[in-house]
Amino acid sequence: MIKEKSVLIEMRSYTCPTGFILVIPFVEGKSQGLKLRQCWSVMELILEERDASDWTYRGEGAANLVLAYAGSAPAFIGKVIRIQKVPRNGANYENRDTVLSEHECLLWKDYGTIITSPTKEIAELLYVQCVMTPLLGSDYIDAGVQVPVSKEFLETVERNVLCQRPGWRVNDSKINTCINSVLLMSDHSVFPDGTLKGEACLSIEIKPKCGFLPSSRFIAEENAVKKNVTRFKMHQALKLHQHQISDLSDYDPLDLFSGSRDRVHTAIKALFATPQNNLRVFLNGSLVYGGVGGGTNSSSFVNGEAFEDFIKCFIGADGGSHTRSFVHLVAETVFRLDVLNKLLEVQKLDHIDIEGAIHAYYNVISQPCVVCRSFGEEKQLCRYSSLHSISLNESVKIVKDYLISATAKDCSLMISFRPREDGDLESSCRSIYLESTNQRFEFKAFFIDLDLKPMKKMEYYYELDQQIVKCYTEMLKQNTEL
Ligand SMILES: O=P(O)(O)O[C@@H]1[C@@H](OP(=O)(O)O)[C@H](OP(=O)(O)O)[C@H](O)[C@H](OP(=O)(O)O)[C@H]1OP(=O)(O)O
Numbered sequence: 001m002i003k004e005k006s007v008l009i010e011m012r013s014y015t016c017p018t019g020f021i022l023v024i025p026f027v028e029g030k031s032q033g034l035k036l037r038q039c040w041s042v043m044e045l046i047l048e049e050r051d052a053s054d055w056t057y058r059g060e061g062a063a064n065l066v067l068a069y070a071g072s073a074p075a076f077i078g079k080v081i082r083i084q085k086v087p088r089n090g091a092n093y094e095n096r097d098t099v100l101s102e103h104e105c106l107l108w109k110d111y112g113t114i115i116t117s118p119t120k121e122i123a124e125l126l127y128v129q130c131v132m133t134p135l136l137g138s139d140y141i142d143a144g145v146q147v148p149v150s151k152e153f154l155e156t157v158e159r160n161v162l163c164q165r166p167g168w169r170v171n172d173s174k175i176n177t178c179i180n181s182v183l184l185m186s187d188h189s190v191f192p193d194g195t196l197k198g199e200a201c202l203s204i205e206i207k208p209k210c211g212f213l214p215s216s217r218f219i220a221e222e223n224a225v226k227k228n229v230t231r232f233k234m235h236q237a238l239k240l241h242q243h244q245i246s247d248l249s250d251y252d253p254l255d256l257f258s259g260s261r262d263r264v265h266t267a268i269k270a271l272f273a274t275p276q277n278n279l280r281v282f283l284n285g286s287l288v289y290g291g292v293g294g295g296t297n298s299s300s301f302v303n304g305e306a307f308e309d310f311i312k313c314f315i316g317a318d319g320g321s322h323t324r325s326f327v328h329l330v331a332e333t334v335f336r337l338d339v340l341n342k343l344l345e346v347q348k349l350d351h352i353d354i355e356g357a358i359h360a361y362y363n364v365i366s367q368p369c370v371v372c373r374s375f376g377e378e379k380q381l382c383r384y385s386s387l388h389s390i391s392l393n394e395s396v397k398i399v400k401d402y403l404i405s406a407t408a409k410d411c412s413l414m415i416s417f418r419p420r421e422d423g424d425l426e427s428s429c430r431s432i433y434l435e436s437t438n439q440r441f442e443f444k445a446f447f448i449d450l451d452l453k454p455m456k457k458m459e460y461y462y463e464l465d466q467q468i469v470k471c472y473t474e475m476l477k478q479n480t481e482l
């Protein structure tokens with residue numbers, strides 16, 4: 001038991017029927033609103049070398065590799081593990097010696113035990129539980145639990161999945177074999193109670209990115225285009241220029257977040273046309289549409305024709321096409337879910353744009369502002385001096401909100417569907433009726449990838465932002481079709 005700032009924090013252990021011991025932080029006798037499944041760690045269980053073959057490659061992003069369980073232990077059925085990776089070369093924003101840097105502790109000091117977490121993995125888990133869950137709602141988040149792993153388990157998994165990982169991801173990063181636990185969470189591409197024999201579960205993963213236009217007065221005049229053109233569209237231009245993508249996407253996040261049925265439909269159609277790393281579809285947990293291994297340059301795993309074939313037993317044809325029906329189903333579900341409004345509100349915690357927040361960042365780390373220095377005196381005095389005279393608390397709040405917003409701009413939403421007969425018993429999932437095919441579907445929605453962004457990344461965010469606007473304005477000048 002620890003007493004922190006006169007708040008009593010207690011770790012309570014529960015033994016589950018499965019034999020696991022769950023350790024849950026309680027503050028002043030309350031579980032901080034956490035459900036039993038949202039505990040810290042699963043003890044007395046360790047994934048060893050011999051368990052590695054039960055875990056199969058599911059996917060990966062820049063920071064984590066995800067494996068699905070294919071074995072028969074009841075405790076793991078319907079679960080995935082998420083393993084942290086380390087870059088082979090280049091940028092690493094992690095603090096090598098401590099869990100959080102001294103300045104990060106300033107940011108997260110009001111959120112319970114994040115700053116005293118014994119490991120980075122537990123800090124990440126507490127960030128999801130204590131920061132993101134209250135903002136987005138516990139209905140849409142499964143923070144997971146940490147499971148201890150042996151080094152041999154990680155090394156064997158690394159070898160086993162090597163041939164399934166995209167080559168460029170292999171070159172970029174590898175499993176961090178120095179960690180001693182991984183995140184165990186529900187597999188959101190299947191239903192917890194499984195599906196009946198022959199019944200399919202179709203899941204869609206959408207990475208919506210930033211859904212609003214900034215209006216901050218700290219945006220420099222030469223960057224005013226940011227107030228009218230989405231970050232997503234401008235970033236596409238840079239990605240094309242850097243050969244990270246071969247085609248520009250027509251997807252517009254403003255459509256997806258618009259709250260208008262037609263515009264949501266337009267957004268989903270555009271995502272299907274150019275999925276990049278913004279859309280993926282899984283059939284019973286296997287990727288059937290979209291890129292493998294994340295990243296915008298990943299190739300499409302299955303083409304439109306094959307996808308049509310995959311889903312014809314799942315959904316009827318609307319105007320001759322099963323894909324069209326599925327697009328309709330997804331659009332209608334997204335339109336009805338209130339969850340994107342919440343996500344947008346959290347994204348909007350970025351009140352003053354990186355062009356403002358970067359100055360607050362230099363205040364927090366008590367370093368001369370590199371950005372102001374590069375401007376020269378005149379501009380610095382006029383526009384940004386006010387930001388350098390605010391209190392430390394105000395600066396901390398700006399940077400903290402910016403980083404929370406960054407999490408919300410980068411997370412994904414997974415929605416899973418399965419057919420449901422009208423007479424089926426009510427379950428915890430919601431249902432939607434698709435008139436055009438006369439079918440009812442049960443669905444569930446969860447956010448994934450609600451990671452804490454390292455504070456050191458603020459400098460990179462500023463650089464990338466400037467690079468994106470510069471590239472976009474130059475391409476506009478050259479009359480490149482954008
Ligand atoms: O900066 P962005 O907008 O390009 O977002 C990065 C993503 O690129 P995207 O443009 O979505 O292809 C990037 O995705 P990919 O690696 O391109 O699939 C990551 O999600 C990265 O987050 P992290 O480094 O894993 O914490 C993301 O970095 P953050 O900005 O979220 O820190």
Ligand SMILES: Nc1ncnc2c1ncn2[C@@H]1O[C@H](COP(=O)(O)OP(=O)(O)OP(=O)(O)O)[C@@H](O)[C@H]1O
Nearest residue numbers: 059060061062063064066185186187188189448449
């Ligand atoms: N709980 C889950 N259920 C099912 N699939 C999942 C789950 N979590 C992650 N995945 C799959 O694994 C992929 C990689 O996971 P995730 O997005 O968390 O990695 P990341 O490295 O944090 O990504 P990013 O590059 O966006 O930071 C996802 O795109 C998704 O397809």
Ligand SMILES: [Zn+2]
Nearest residue numbers: 359369372384
């Ligand atoms: Zn400054």
